[in-house]
Amino acid sequence: MGRAIGIDLGTTYSAVAVLRPSGEPEILPNRDGEEITPSVVLFQNFDGRDEPLVGTMAKHSAPSAPDDVVQFVKRNMGDAAWRFDSSGGQTYTAEEVSAIILKRLKEDAELALGEPVTDAVITVPAYFDDARRVATKQAGKIAGLNVLRVLNEPTAAALSFGLDASEEGVVLVFDLGGGTFDVTLMRITNGEFDVIGTDGDRNLGGFDFDNRFMEYLAQQVREQGGPDLMDDHVQLAALREKAEIAKRSLTTVATTNVHISVDGRPFRVQAARKEFERITADLLRRTEDLADLVLEEAGVTWSQLDHVLLVGGSTRMPMVRELVERRAGRPANRRIHPDQAVALGAAVQAAIEESASTGSQIEVFEGKPLVVSDVTSQALGVVTVEDDRVTKINTTVIPRNSKIPAKHSQDLQTVRDQQTALHVEVTQGDDPNPDFVVVVGEKTLPIPAYPAGAPIRVTYAYDIDQVVFVEVLDLTSGKSLGTFEVDRAANMNDRQLEAAAARVAVLPVQ
Ligand SMILES: Nc1ncnc2c1ncn2[C@@H]1O[C@H](COP(=O)(O)OP(=O)(O)OP(=O)(O)O)[C@@H](O)[C@H]1O
Ligand SMILES: [Mg+2]
The missing domain is CATH 2.60.34.10 (Substrate Binding Domain Of DNAk; Chain A, domain 1)
Incomplete structure (x- = not known):
C-alpha cells in the first residue's frame, strides 16, 4: 500500500495533508505551491477531447467562461438527477466532477510526497446523510483512491486540535465553510475524542452570504439606472466573483467600493460591513439557533465550554466570531487554522487507519492511541x-x-x-x-x-x-x-x- 492521505473535499476549497514520521500532520501544497485548492473545474476542450483544469485557474475562469466551469459541486452530491454538460458534448455526474477534483489532489500529493498515494480519508460535513456519504466514497473510488473512511469535518478539526495533550475538556466546533454549516459538541480527555452531539445545515455557508450580497449589489446597480444583473447568467458569474471579493474585504475594512462594469458602463457601489451584516442577519441567526439546539440537547450551557473552535473560512467574518465569543463569554481558540484543521485531522485519521491495517504503531498522542467516537447526525x-x-x-x-x-x-x-x-x-x-x-x-x-x-x-x-x-x-x-x-x-x-x-x-x- 502507498501512502495514506487526508483530504478535506470542500464546497469551495479543498486541502490535503499527511502525517509526518514525527507524528505531526502537515499540509501538502498543490503543484502551484498553494496550501488550498479551489474545488472548481474548468472543462476545456481540445480537438474534441475534454481536458478538465482544476483549481485557481479554473476559479478565475468562472466569470469569463461560466458555461465551462463547475463550482460548488459538493452541493449536488447525492442528487442522482444532477448533470453537467461540457461544451465538448460530454455529460458528467456530481460524483465524476468530484472525482476529477480528487484526482488532481491525489496527483498533487504524489508530486509533493514523491511516492504513489493509494489510500485516503475524505472528510464530509457531519450533517451529510447516507446518499451524500456514499456519493463521496464513490467519488473517491472513481478517482482511483481506496477510501479508508469518510470522517466528519468537525471531528477531524477537533482531532488536529486535540493532538496537543494540554487541550482537554468540552469543545464546541463551529464550522461555517463555503457551502455547509456544522456544529458539533465533543469532549476531549486524554486522547479520547467523544462526540456528544451534532447538528447543522448542509445548505448554509459562504455561498449563501455571497448570494445575499449579489442581490444587494444588483439592486444598487438597478437603482443607478443599470440593467438587472440577476437576469443574465454571464453577468451573474462576474457578480458572484465581485461579491465574494467584497465580502472578504469587509472582514478587514468597514466599507468597500465595488466596481461593476456592464456593457462598458461603469457602476460603483459603496458597501458597508454593517449593511452586509444586516442583509445576512437571518443566516447568522440560523447558525446560532442550531448551536443552541445542540447544547440544549446535550444539557451543556455556553459558559460550560472549555474551548470554542472556529473552523471554515466563513468564520473569519467578524460577526461570526463576535456571536460565538459573546455567547461563550470567552475568546475562540486562536491556534486552530480555519482552512487547514479539517485536512490535518483527516491525515491523523488516515494514519490511524493505516496503522490498524498494517499492525504498525503510530504514536501521535504522547504514545497513547487516539480513540475517536462519533455520533450519527440523522435518525x-x-x-x-x-x-x-x-x-x-x-x-x-x-x-x-x-x-x-x-x-x-x-x-x-x-x-x-x-x-x-x-x-x-x-x-x-x-x-x-x-x-x-x-x-x-x-x-x-x-x-x-x-x-x-x-x-x-x-x-x-x-x-x-x-x-x-x-x-x-x-x-x-x-x-x-x-x-x-x-x-x-x-x-x-x-x-x-x-x-x-x-x-x-x-x-x-x-
Ligand atoms: N476573509 C474572509 N472573510 C469572509 N469570508 C471568507 C474569508 N475567507 C474565506 N471566506 C469564505 O469562506 C468560504 C470558504 O471556506 P472553506 O474553505 O472553509 O469552505 P469549504 O471547505 O470549501 O466548504 P464546506 O466545508 O462548507 O464544504 C468561502 O465562502 C469564502 O468566501
Ligand atoms: Mg470545509
Missing part, C-alpha cells in the same frame, strides 16, 4: 404498513446523535406460507410521515421458504462511516442470511461506478 427509520394495509408510517429505529457504529434489531414474522422474500425500506429523518423523510433505499431480502409465522431478525445499522446497511438473521435455523446494502435510488450502482472510474482514469486532469 434512521424504517417504513412499515399499518394494520389497515394502506397507511405507511416511518418509525425511528436509531435516533439522531447515537454513537456509531449503531445497530437496532427488529424481530419480524413471515406473513405467508412459503414466503421467500422480505421487503425493507430505510429512511433518514425524524418524522413519522414517510413523505417528510428521505428514503435511503429499499431492499428485497431473500429468505428461506417456511410456513407463515417464521421468525426473522432484521438488524438496521450504521457503519463507522454512518452509511446504512441491513443484516438478516433466520431465527429458525439461527443462520445469518447476510449483510445487505440497500439499493439506493440516489447513488450509482456498481456497473455505473466501474464505467465512471474507467472514464475518469483516462481523462487528462490538470
